[in-house]
Structure formats: structure tokens, C-alpha cells
Amino acid sequence: MSLKALPNHIAIIMDGNGRWAKSRHLPRSKGHQRGVQTVRKIVKHCGKLGISSLTLFAFSSENMKRPTEEVGLLFKLFLTVLKNETKKLKENNVKLKIIGDLSVFTPEIQLLAKAAEDQLQDNDGLTLVIAANYGGQWDITNAAKKIASKVAANELDPEQINTSSFHDHTSLAGLPPVDLLIRTSGEVRISNFLLWDIAYSELYFCDTLWPDFNEKELDLAIESFSSRERRYGERRGEK
Numbered sequence: 001m002s003l004k005a006l007p008n009h010i011a012i013i014m015d016g017n018g019r020w021a022k023s024r025h026l027p028r029s030k031g032h033q034r035g036v037q038t039v040r041k042i043v044k045h046c047g048k049l050g051i052s053s054l055t056l057f058a059f060s061s062e063n064m065k066r067p068t069e070e071v072g073l074l075f076k077l078f079l080t081v082l083k084n085e086t087k088k089l090k091e092n093n094v095k096l097k098i099i100g101d102l103s104v105f106t107p108e109i110q111l112l113a114k115a116a117e118d119q120l121q122d123n124d125g126l127t128l129v130i131a132a133n134y135g136g137q138w139d140i141t142n143a144a145k146k147i148a149s150k151v152a153a154n155e156l157d158p159e160q161i162n163t164s165s166f167h168d169h170t171s172l173a174g175l176p177p178v179d180l181l182i183r184t185s186g187e188v189r190i191s192n193f194l195l196w197d198i199a200y201s202e203l204y205f206c207d208t209l210w211p212d213f214n215e216k217e218l219d220l221a222i223e224s225f226s227s228r229e230r231r232y233g234e235r236r237g238e239k
Contacts, residue, residue, distance in 0.1 A: 005226030007179035011055040016185030016209030034211035045215040053127040057193050061135035082112040093125030099171035100134030136195030143169035180225045184210045
């Protein structure tokens with residue numbers, strides 16, 4: 001695979017954990033646990049390929065509407081992953097960024113999230129972004145609030161607001177644009193994920209449930225990406 005064909009930033013909606021478990025007559029918790037194993041594989045593979053950034057949709061703001069038992073399970077799993085994976089990420093030179101409204105999480109989870117980011121901040125390999133209790137509309141609204149506060153404090157001239165300065169106030173500020181958005185499990189929708197950041201992303205949908213997604217599946221998505229002509233709104237042959 002040519003390095004020139006690689007997307008710089010990949011984002012993935014990891015869908016299908018529950019259906020994977022149900023099809024095997026297992027509790028949903030087993031699907032989420034198996035999904036964490038897939039995350040390990042994909043993070044490692046992206047690092048080997050030389051991908052700059054990988055953003056994973058781990059827990060959406062809409063997930064809060066699920067049954068209390070499942071929400072509690074997701075919180076517990078998130079806590080366990082933070083405790084167990086930080087050392088491995090450090091060994092693999094992975095930098096970590098966690099985005100979303102973390103106020104819904106317990107103080108213990110919030111402290112662990114901050115500690116994990118701090119421990120990995122000096123790594124210069126793959127940047128792994130975990131979106132937890134995240135929503136694209138929330139992100140845009142939050143950015144608008146930050147900008148409005150600066151304008152009210154006379155720290156920012158409204159005439160200086162443009163797409164670039166707006167991006168600087170979003171969750172993915174400082175990271176390259178998302179080149180490739182992947183969604184697993186056969187669903188063909190965005191589900192309020194990275195609405196600002198995927199304006200010119202290539203979209204790739206596959207039927208594979210997230211726990212069954214693997215390195216080969218990711219390579220297929222990248223091959224599809226590399227075969228497309230990205231024109232960013234321009235006509236072919238024009239600039």
C-alpha cells in the first residue's frame with residue numbers, strides 16, 4: 001500500500017457490539033468487551049501504517065438514553081480500559097486525547113482520563129482520540145459558547161471569526177481534518193459524530209460488526225479511500 005494513499009486522519013463509528021453479542025446469545029457486556037479487543041488491534045495497525053490520528057466514537061451523548069444497567073456497564077468498562085491500557089499505549093508511542101462532556105462520569109474516571117492524557121502527552125506517534133459522551137452538535141455549540149465568551153470579553157473581534165478560528169475552538173483543534181470516516185455494522189448514517197470535522201471526509205460503510213472488524217477490514221477501507229478522487233467541491237481538472 002502506497003504511503004501517499006494513506007489517510008492522515010481516520011475516524012471510526014464502532015457499531016455492532018450489542019448485535020454481535022445477541023447473535024451469539026451472550027450478554028451485551030461480552031460484545032463491548034470484545035469490542036475493546038478490536039480497538040487494540042486497530043490502534044496497533046494504524047500505528048504500523050503510519051496513520052497520524054485515529055478518532056474512535058466510544059460513547060455518544062445519545063447512549064445516555066440507554067437502560068441504566070448498560071450505561072453503568074459502559075462507564076465501568078471505560079474505567080477499566082483507562083486503568084489497563086495506558087501503559088501499553090505509552091510503550092507503543094501513542095498520544096491520547098479524550099473529547100466529549102466528561103462531567104457525566106464519576107470523579108474517578110475524570111481523574112484517570114486526565115492522568116492518562118498527561119502520561120502520554122510527550123509521545124509523538126499515533127494520536128488516539130477517544131470520543132466519550134460526545135455529540136457533534138454539542139461540540140459545535142460548545143465551540144460557539146467559547147467564541148461568544150471571548151467576544152463578550154473583548155478578546156476576539158467578531159470579524160476575525162472564520163472556519164479556521166472556529167475549528168480552533170472545537171474538540172479536534174490542532175489535529176488534521178478527518179480524511180476517512182468508517183462505520184461498521186451496516187448502518188448508513190453519521191449519528192451526530194464529528195459534524196464539523198467530516199465536511200470533506202470520504203465515507204466508508206461496511207456490514208462487519210465492530211467485534212469482527214480487523215486489520216484486513218481496515219486495509220479494505222483504506223484501499224477504497226485511496227481509489228477515490230477528492231475534489232473538495234471543485235470540478236475535475238479545475239482549481
